[in-house]
Amino acid sequence: MIMCEKVIDVQNISKKFGKSSALQDVSFSISKGEIFGFLGPSGSGKTTMISK
Incomplete structure (x- = not known):
């Protein structure tokens, strides 16, 4: 298995505007x-x- 260097790792991002997701x-x-x-x-x- 080849390991690649992660340069960006985003986990579980959420954003709401008022009641709208x-x-x-x-x-x-x-x-x-x-x-x-x-x-x-x-x-x-x-x-x-x-x-x-």
């Missing part, structure tokens, strides 16, 4: 040298995921 329990990791992108329909939480 924009993100719910999202987890992912990105390894060194990996190309990564967020794909999804409008309103699915892509911008919310990468914003402060």
Whole structure:
């Protein structure tokens, strides 16, 4: 098994705006040298995921 160095590790991220859930329990990791992108329909939480 090849071990890859994780450069980003996100665990259990959630975000609500009022009573509306924009993100719910999202987890992912990105390894060194990996190309990564967020794909999804409008309103699915892509911008919310990468914003402060």
